[in-house]
Amino acid sequence: MKATIERATLLKGLSHVQSVVERRNTIPILSNVLIEASAGGGLKLMATDLDLQIVEIVDAAVDQAGATTVSAHTLFDIARKLPEGSQVQLTAAEGKMLVTAGRARFNLATLPRDDFPVIAEGDLPTKFDLPAATLRQIIDKTRFAISTEETRYYLNGIYFHVADEGADGPVLKAAATDGHRLARVTVPQPEGAAGMPGVIIPRKCVAELRKLLDEVDGSVELSLSGTKIRFGLGAAILTSKLIDGTFPDYSRVIPTGNDKLLKIDPKSFMQGVDRVATIASEKTRAVKMSLDRDKITLSVTSPENGTAAEEVPGLYASLGFEIGFNARYLMDILGQIEGDEVEVHLADAAAPTLIREGEKAPALYVLMPMRV
Incomplete structure (x- = not known):
């Protein structure tokens, strides 16, 4: 096999396939990328971990068709460190692959192409x-x-x-x-x-x-x-x-009868949760939310660090009550909301809470409360 490829093209293709390859492998060939040069031009790069397989076709000038397998992470690191704009020549023969670019030469060990496992797809109806x-x-x-x-x-x-x-x-x-x-x-x-x-x-x-x-x-x-x-x-x-x-x-588990509705700006809500959670203990990360008419108070009590509280503006017209959430989980959900308003549908301190942008929004989230 003999082929010439631009460094940027090789690097981009390898960056996609090498991330599938596990760093530690008991089967040596699973550390390798399969490189196949076809007579019509172009290189096929392929990597697998036996559960996941990625194949990418990249442009290359092929002088001699053929195939081999070489360490994916090593070749990727070489391509990363080669000078920008360089032409990389790959030549494989007799259990070795020679990689040359400008004045740099690398002689890498290879394993036979026939040993490389391929996920048989079967029929995909x-x-x-x-x-x-x-x-x-x-x-x-x-x-x-x-x-x-x-x-x-x-x-x-x-x-x-x-x-x-x-x-x-x-x-x-x-x-x-x-x-x-x-x-x-x-x-x-x-x-x-x-x-x-x-x-x-x-x-x-x-x-x-x-x-x-x-x-x-x-x-x-x-x-x-x-x-x-x-x-x-x-x-x-x-x-x-x-x-x-x-x-x-x-x-x-998606609640349908949660009748207490809170409408709030997701960004200021998320920032408020993040601020009070600063003192929450790593283990529980619990934040308490106290709801009163149009007044929402976020608070954290930590035996080690003390207490924190912050009022955040929101629209709420139902009976007041308190509910606790894991701050990290709540922030993960709020981070997905793109609009300026999020609907939080609540029932009581023990029931799952429904969070969404609106009735017609494609995404909805359910969060289990915590005891606080």
Whole structure:
């Protein structure tokens, strides 16, 4: 194999694929990136951790077609440190790959291409397109609520499923929860998504997908079965196994009868929570919210640090009461609100609280209260 590629092109392609590669691997070939030069020009870069696979096609001048695998992180670090604008020549033969750029030469060990594992996709019957901007919005508004508890592995991802909302017609919903908070986004159902199985997309796949989405303007092609999903992102294709588990029926925890309504500016509310939480103990992070007519008082009492309180302006006309929340969880949700007003639907100090921008907003959030 022999090919010449611009440093910037190589660096960009490698930055996408190498992040899939785990730093510590018991199987040596999983530390490598597969580089395949085709006779028609262009390099195919591919990396996998056996659950997630990314393939990217980059422009290159190919003198001799062929394929090899080389350490992904080493090659990425080399490309990063080469001079800007340089042409990089990759030559592979007899178990070695020579990387030359200007006066710099690196001779790297390789492993055979035939040993490189490929995720067999099988049949992916459901296929539809989703605008990149919509997919970005879905991920940004839900991924903070993904659970990191390995014991509840079925919560370690975002659950995508279709539903028929009656008056609103068929929709695609994405939900994530860690048992303390829930985030759900609803968008119109894309053509071709009808009848798709409910799938849980793993956290690592979500993170890699979000990075790649920043460079996609048009639509993303989604293809999926009950066990695998593939995202077509222009020059890059991301394939992932899905979480094999049953996502809980989260609709049961979305409150419908919360009759106490608080309307408040999310930014000043979030800043107030952040200020009083400065003295909250790391363990509990509890903030108390005392509600009176059009007067909301945030307070924290910490045995180690003392007390803090702040009044924040808001519209509230129901009976006064007190409720406590985890400050971090509350701020995570408020950080997703784009408008100037957020609706907080409350019932009592022990019931789940519903937070949303308005009835027609695509995203809604549920937060469990804390005892304070």
